[in-house]
Amino acid sequence: MSSLPHPLKEYDCQRQASEENRGENEIEASKLLQRIAEGDSSAFWKVWETYRQYLYTLCLKQMGGIHTDAEDALSRAMIKALDRLPVHADKIRNLKAWLARLTTNLCIDMHRESRREARGFDNIEEITDAHYDTLSVLIESPEELVLRRETDSYLYRLIKGLPANLFEPFVLHFFQGESYSDIAVQLDLSNDNVRKRIQQARAILREGLTRKDIRLTKPEARRDSANINYPPEPSLRISEVELTEITPPIAIRLVKVTTSAALEMSFEVSLSHRPQQHSRLETLEKYVRNYPRGWKRRWDLACLLFEMGLWDASLHEFRHILERKPRLIDAYLLMGQILHLLERKEEAIAVYERALLMAKKDATRHHLGGMIAVCRGHYETAIGEFQMALQLEPYQAVHRHNLGMVHLRAETHFRALQAFDECLKVNPRDIVALTYSYAPLLSVARKKEAERRLLCALEVDPANVAALRFLTALRSERTLVVSSQESKLTWQWIRRGLRLAPHTAEARESLAIYHIFRGEWATGIRTLRTFTEQHPHYPLGWANLARWLLHTGATEAAAQAIMQGYILQPVDRDMKQIACEVFIEMENQERLHSLLRELLAQYPEHWSVWVTAAHALIRVFKDQDQACAIAALAPRLQPQLAAAWFEHGRVLALCNRHPDALAALEKGWGWLSAKACDKQVVDASILSGKSLRNLGEEERAQWWFERAAQKALVLSNHSPAIAYYLRGQALEALRDPVGAIQAYQASLAHHVLYPWRRAAQRSLKQLQSRIRSPATA
Incomplete structure (x- = not known):
């Protein structure tokens, strides 16, 4: 009879087998690490599959047995490992231990986050989902509604009284979703100081709510008569309450889209999340395929695709x-925004x-009602x-942002500015208000x-293409009167815009404008024309080409370009207005008749379309x-807008x-500051002087012409070409032919655009003829 193995001998055999397996695993891990270090992404997924179950068990333990949090922690650990492993692969000696430490640290970070914010909730609706999944949809009674509104009002007064x-x-x-570090930079404080101040504010609010005997809890739900065991309803401390339902924007990007009709279009969109790296697309898609039931990484994927x-x-x-997650309001808002921009209203x-x-x-509800109305x-x-x-x-910035943007759509600029100014009172670094004011x-x-404000917007968000576009348009106008350093800076901004959005009409137009204002008209037009050849299905490309062909005197070519854009996008208001300007210049009654009928029928609430129609009727x-x-x-339509009154006055x-x-x-004049100085101010001053002269009030007319000449001189530091043209008009009205000739010549030297160039050349020729002819003088 053979003797049984001794327990110690059995243990020794098992230990030897274990060591052999471990050695093999270490060799395999070392090979995989080497491949990862060389950039082989497939090796990472083999590593991840090897240790995924072990790491999930670790996450489950760290997150207190909550499966959803463990899954979230695991997915975040995966993304972090994918980023870190290629960098540290050659230094790792124990891969399992390294992954375990990374995952544990990430779980600790999540616990820290949970003490600062409402853990794991993307908006207030999700608190409902988490704690009341067993309840039916709640309907507030009148008493509950009154109580909640009273609570909201009292909390608002407490916050305002801080x-x-x-x-x-x-x-x-x-309310703005800023991190402690971002707030510290904005307010010039340390992170610890910011954290302490927010804790003090919470303590004051908590004490105020306690005195009022108010807890931030969910109203008592109506119970059915059925015998259901409802879960306990936890009260929510103020430190756990998500105070906003709709996430405020923190970045602006220019997005190029190809529609189902093969049209190429670009849109400026406000992002309520940190812009992502496009290199993550493959990683996110693979993760979503492997774990189709999760939603948080799918959210990241949806935002990245957006x-x-x-x-x-x-x-x-x-x-x-x-x-x-049927209650995730931000998802509805992004879907609605996409569909609206694609004209799928x-x-x-x-x-x-x-x-x-x-x-x-x-x-x-009111916010969504506003979006429907838009x-x-x-x-x-x-x-x-x-x-x-x-x-x-x-204090919810998103509501005020949308209010300002609707006013912009309706051309109520005065009220749009009021809305954006209110945003900046609450948050001086509000990216939307800084850009779109x-x-x-x-x-x-x-x-x-x-x-x-544009410079401040770029300081907050250097990749803000909208701010870059507006700023380069402002700077390009004075490109010939600024220092070489400032001109170089403008050129750097244009190049940054081209790097950020290389295949968009907006970025190419910024480059073309820079050349055109420098007098390099052929180069600017070539830039725009090349873009339309490369992107023939891009309506905005044709519109930009038509606009600048018109301003450089190529009216026939402008008409051909705008018709190409109009065929592609016949419902666009800007497209129609540019077409009207072109055909007014050409005095084409047939084209104008149908265009004006469409424009006035489709956009009767826009004041500028009526001005365009009035000029067509006159000319x-x-x-x-x-x-x-x-x-x-x-x-x-716009009684608070100076430009609307000035254009009405011009027509009269x-x-x-x-x-x-x-x-x-x-x-x-009643809607402008006395110190205001721009093209419309100088132009309106000349109009006032001419009308007074026609009424025989020469003394008052002289005052207005002198004012216009002085304002034009100030304006020449910012927009020299148009400023010198207007100064020439003012000096001509003051009967100073020599001064007027000099101003017109300066205007032409600064490459003033059409139609002002044609007028300047005509006036210059007449004045020079008068000076040469003593009889006429």
């Missing part, structure tokens, strides 16, 4: 997300209406909805402030009565209705 040194960091963190302009794929992923409305059913906050073109309704949302959530500031002749159709009647609609003056013209111009 000391100034606590109020700003608290609002930046909870940034890359792959919008059909992005919509597909968002729909998958909403199957798992009915689909966008359906998405927003579905979100309305899911939203529980009144402010969110899709329908009902701007006044949209403005009312966003204002209601703001009343309920005064550009046009409203120009409308009130505050060019220096517009430039300052082409010779109908002064109808022109005056139509021009009067511009200030009626062209029709020799000088008393009415003066009255209109006077109202326009």
Whole structure:
């Protein structure tokens, strides 16, 4: 009979086998690490599959047995390992231990985050999903609604009453979504100081709520009569409450999209997440394929596809997300934005209406109502909805952003500027307000402030192509009167824009503008024409080419270009207005008749379309009565906009209705600062002088002409070409032919564009002829 193996001998055999296996595993791991270091991504996935179950067990233990948190931690660990392993692969001796340490550290970081914010919730709706999955959809009773509104109002008053040194960091963190480090940079404080101030603010609010005997808890849900064991309803401490339902934008990007109709288009979009690296696409797609039930990495994938302009794929992923998270309001908003920009407005409305059913906050409902109204073109309704949302959530930047953007769409620049200014009072580094207050500031002749805000926007977000585009347009105008260093800086911004968005019409137009204002017209036009040859299905490319062909005197070529763009995108307002300008210059009645009918029928709420129609009636159709009647609609639509009054006054003056013209111009002056100085200010001053001279008031006319000449001299530091042309007009009206000739010559030397160039050449020729002819003099 053979004897049984001794226990120690059995153990020794097992140990030897284990050591042999470990040695083999270490050799295999070493080979995989070598391949990873050489850039072989397939080796990483073999490593990950080897250790995934072990790491998941570790995550489950670290996250207290909560499976969803463990899955989230594992996916974040995977992304982190994918980034770090290629860098450290040659230094790792124990791969399993290295992965375990990375994963443990990440779990610790997540626990730290959970103590600062509502753990794992993307918005307030998800708190409902997490704690009340067993409940049916809640319907607030009138008593609950009153109580909640009273609580919200009381909390708002408490926040508003915080000391100034606590109020700003608290609002930046909870309402603007800024991190401690970002706030520290903005307020010139240390991270610890910021953290302490926010803790102090929380303590004050918690004490105030305690005195009022209010807890931030979910209202008592109505119970069915059925005997259901409901889970306990945990009260939420103020430090755990997500104070916003819709995430505020933190970046602006220019996204190029190819539509299903093969049109190439580009859109400026505001991102509520940190812009991602496009190199992550393959990683995210593979992860989503391997773990199709998860939603957080799918969210990252959907956002990345959105940034890359792959919008059909992005919509597909968002729909998958909403199957798992039907209350995720940000997903509805991004889907609606995509569909709206693609002119699929009915689909966008359906998405927003579905979100309305899911939203529980009144402010969110009003916000969604505003988005629906924008899709329908009902701007006044949209403005009312966003204002209601703001009343309920005064410090929610997204509501004010949308209010400002709707005013921009409706050309109500004065009210848009008010909305953006309010944003900047709460957060001086608000990226949307800094960028898009550009046009409203120009409308009130505050060019220096517009430039300052754009520079600040680029400081916050250096990849903001919209800010780069606006800034280079401002700087290019004065390219011949600035230092070589400033000109070099403008060129660097243009090159940055081309690197960030190389295949977009906007970036190529910035380059063309730079050349055109330097007098390199052929180079600028060649840049635009080359782009249309490379991208013939890009409507904006044709529109840009037509605009600058018109301004460089090539009217026939401009007409051909704008018709190409119009065929591709016949419903675009800017396209129609550029077409009208071209055909007014050509005096083409047949084309203008149909274009104006479409423009006025489709965009009656825009004041500028009525001005365009009025000029067409004067120059082409010779109908002064109808022109005056139509021009009067511009200030009626925008009574707070100086430009609307000035254009009305111009039409009246062209029709020799000088008393009415003066009255209109006077109202326009009431909306501008006395120190304002831009093209519209100088031009309106000359118009005022000419109308007064026609009425026999020579002394007052002289005052206006002198004012125009002085303002033009100041303007020449910023826009020399047009400034010298206007100064020439003012000096000619002051009967100073020598000064006028010098001004016109300076204007031509600075490459003034058409139609002003033609007028300058004509006036110069007449003045020189008068000086040479003593009899005429």
